[in-house]
Amino acid sequence: xxxxxxxxxxxxxNSLRLxxxxxxxxxxxxAFIATVVEDVFFLRLATEAMIFGGLALSVDLLLGITxxxxxxxxxxxxxxxxxxxxxxxxxxxSIWLVLLACMLSSALVGLVxxxxxxxxxxxxxxxxxxxxxxxxxxxxxxTVELGASDGIIxxxxxxxxxxxxxxxxxxxxxxxxxxxxxxxxxLNYLMKTPYGRQLIAIxxxxxxxxxxxxxxxxxxxxxxxxxxxxxxxxGALYPMLRGFVSPELMFFQVSxxxxxxxIVGGTGTLIGPLYGSAxxxxxxxxxxxxxxxxxxxxxxLFMIVVILFPRGIIGYLAPMLDRRCQKGQxxxxxxxxGG
Amino acid sequence: MDKxxxxxxxxxxxxxxxxxxxxxxxxxxxxxxxxxxGPNGAGKSSLFNLISGAIRPxxxxxxxxxxxxxxxxxxxxxxxxxxxxxxxxxxxxELSVHENLRLAAQFIEHGRGLFLPTQxxxxxxxxxxxxxxxxxxxxxxxxxxxxxxxxxxxxxxIATALACNPKMLLLDEPTQGMSLTDTQExxxxxxxxxxxxLSILLVEHDVExxxxxxxxxxxxxQGEKLAEGTPLEVxxxxxxxxxxxxxxxxxxxx
Ligand SMILES: Nc1ncnc2c1ncn2[C@@H]1O[C@H](COP(=O)(O)OP(=O)(O)OP(=O)(O)O)[C@@H](O)[C@H]1O
Ligand SMILES: [Mg+2]
Numbered sequence: 001x002x003x004x005x006x007x008x009x010x011x012x013x014n015s016l017r018l019x020x021x022x023x024x025x026x027x028x029x030x031a032f033i034a035t036v037v038e039d040v041f042f043l044r045l046a047t048e049a050m051i052f053g054g055l056a057l058s059v060d061l062l063l064g065i066t067x068x069x070x071x072x073x074x075x076x077x078x079x080x081x082x083x084x085x086x087x088x089x090x091x092x093x094s095i096w097l098v099l100l101a102c103m104l105s106s107a108l109v110g111l112v113x114x115x116x117x118x119x120x121x122x123x124x125x126x127x128x129x130x131x132x133x134x135x136x137x138x139x140x141x142x143t144v145e146l147g148a149s150d151g152i153i154x155x156x157x158x159x160x161x162x163x164x165x166x167x168x169x170x171x172x173x174x175x176x177x178x179x180x181x182x183x184x185x186x187l188n189y190l191m192k193t194p195y196g197r198q199l200i201a202i203x204x205x206x207x208x209x210x211x212x213x214x215x216x217x218x219x220x221x222x223x224x225x226x227x228x229x230x231x232x233x234x235g236a237l238y239p240m241l242r243g244f245v246s247p248e249l250m251f252f253q254v255s256x257x258x259x260x261x262x263i264v265g266g267t268g269t270l271i272g273p274l275y276g277s278a279x280x281x282x283x284x285x286x287x288x289x290x291x292x293x294x295x296x297x298x299x300x301l302f303m304i305v306v307i308l309f310p311r312g313i314i315g316y317l318a319p320m321l322d323r324r325c326q327k328g329q330x331x332x333x334x335x336x337x338g339g
Numbered sequence: 340m341d342k343x344x345x346x347x348x349x350x351x352x353x354x355x356x357x358x359x360x361x362x363x364x365x366x367x368x369x370x371x372x373x374x375x376x377g378p379n380g381a382g383k384s385s386l387f388n389l390i391s392g393a394i395r396p397x398x399x400x401x402x403x404x405x406x407x408x409x410x411x412x413x414x415x416x417x418x419x420x421x422x423x424x425x426x427x428x429x430x431x432x433e434l435s436v437h438e439n440l441r442l443a444a445q446f447i448e449h450g451r452g453l454f455l456p457t458q459x460x461x462x463x464x465x466x467x468x469x470x471x472x473x474x475x476x477x478x479x480x481x482x483x484x485x486x487x488x489x490x491x492x493x494x495x496x497i498a499t500a501l502a503c504n505p506k507m508l509l510l511d512e513p514t515q516g517m518s519l520t521d522t523q524e525x526x527x528x529x530x531x532x533x534x535x536x537l538s539i540l541l542v543e544h545d546v547e548x549x550x551x552x553x554x555x556x557x558x559x560x561q562g563e564k565l566a567e568g569t570p571l572e573v574x575x576x577x578x579x580x581x582x583x584x585x586x587x588x589x590x591x592x593x
Binding site for chain 2 (some may be wrong): 043168173190192193194195198200201207209210211212213214215319
């Protein structure tokens with residue numbers, strides 16, 4: 001169960017806020033140190049973690065908040081990446097315009113996919129979302145105009161402001177960090193509104209929501225479109241970082257990794273998926289440099305985390321922090337709630 | 340304005356070979372407590388499902404508040420002013436009592452403030468306060484619904500259905516599993532709730548309760564309407580006595 005489902009008065013939200021502040025603080029400190037020691041590799045890797053963090057946030061909005069398992073979220077991530085690559089290759093435009101175009105177009109793609117997928121429930125929704133991503137990735141894989149299996153290479157840098165471009169590692173890391181902070185704040189805000197609470201209610205008991213007079217389909221579809229837009233805009237940052245896009249970005253591996261990032265970090269906590277993405281993107285790269293079997297290592301690690309911390313790292317830490325705070329204040333408040 | 344708020348005509352639904360509701364028709368008057376009684380499996384909940392838009396009728400019509408609402412879904416029925424509770428407690432168990440009620444009360448904002456912080460929905464928040472008070476749930480407001488006692492959950496079930504400020508409230512066995520005191524309190528509460536602005540349709544196993552508070556009683560048996568009338572008329576009906584009261588007495592003594 002997502003942590004936002006707890007009573008608004010609960011301390012839980014406060015410890016989550018603390019962990020969120022910590023995340024962004026660590027990121028800034030990291031950027032400073034990496035810039036001072038001029039470590040381009042880790043700056044680039046951390047930027048990638050942020051980009052996949054955006055995808056993870058979109059997955060958490062569906063899985064952790066609304067209760068929909070999106071097995072094909074990479075479809076929108078890949079769509080955004082291709083759209084950005086094509087725009088940057090053909091026109092010289094600023095990053096803002098590229099992101100705006102990707103945000104809107106991936107929302108549109110999300111609307112079409114959502115109209116197909118949202119009518120189905122549970123495992124059927126998951127499979128349709130998976131199927132859609134498979135179909136589109138295969139089409140892209142076979143389309144010569146999109147570079148087929150090679151994808152699109154040589155994507156130029158995008159200008160952020162005069163003198164600042166996506167080619168500068170620190171600048172682009174901070175840009176990605178800012179983007180993620182924005183998306184996180186938006187979602188965090190929505191969880192305090194009747195709209196967001198309604199999504200949580202749908203996850204908790206969709207059947208009853210209809211009898212409260214709310215059209216669950218509309219809420220789910222809008223969440224799906226928002227998630228697609230977040231995934232697409234995150235994806236748009238990818239070619240700016242790596243200079244290329246390939247059909248692999250739409251493959252199940254990317255969707256699956258995003259779900260693992262969310263679950264390891266803490267489903268439904270929003271900040272957890274960002275921790276998960278940072279941790280696992282780093283780990284994949286580091287382990288990958290020692291052994292080609294890094295997926296195996298990640299797989300085993302995933303199992304261990306799921307067994308030891310079924311609510312994920314943040315889902316485990318947040319209630320613990322709360323209990324510590326409460327003991328510090330000398331109050332014994334409903335221990336049962338933490339369990 | 341029509342005196343009858345709800346008219347059901349020749350309503351039928353089948354589940355495979357079983358006809359759960361067979362050409363049932365009755366009227367419920369504005370401001371009245373109308374009750375549906377009948378033995379287990381008589382089709383009472385199915386009738387509720389048909390009226391509240393949970394399932395579609397195969398034949399017949401439902402007329403609510405001057406409109407033909409046949410085939411309306413649950414959302415449309417709530418918008419028309421008809422809300423229901425469930426026989427099997429149907430709450431957001433992982434959410435707090437306050438949040439359960441706030442979600443339900445949000446309906447009266449009619450889509451306003453959907454993207455503003457929840458505290459800004461004044462109407463809904465006032466409604467929640469009112470309900471916490473009325474259903475004696477104030478002290479449990481921050482507790483998760485799943486941690487409430489059975490009696491409290493049944494109270495919350497009614498309060499949740501009431502939160503959208505309906506014209507008609509359908510209560511499916513509200514006192515099921517309640518202690519004697521809780522049942523008596525609920526009886527008094529239902530009686531209080533009925534007013535010119537709120538008509539009540541009640542399914543209840545507790546015959547004494549029904550006879551005490553109902554203006555009109557419909558008796559169902561094996562999917563069909565067996566009889567209807569005032570509590571006294573129904574009680575005196577020999578068919579009803581044979582099919583229903585005998586059986587319930589038997590249960591009570593068992
Ligand atoms: N969705 C369904 N699918 C199949 N059969 C159903 C369904 N709903 C109800 N039934 C059957 O229809 C008949 C009437 O059930 P219903 O729940 O309406 O009775 P009831 O009068 O509410 O009984 P109780 O007093 O036990 O609540 C029963 O035989 C039941 O098994
Ligand atoms: Mg029933």
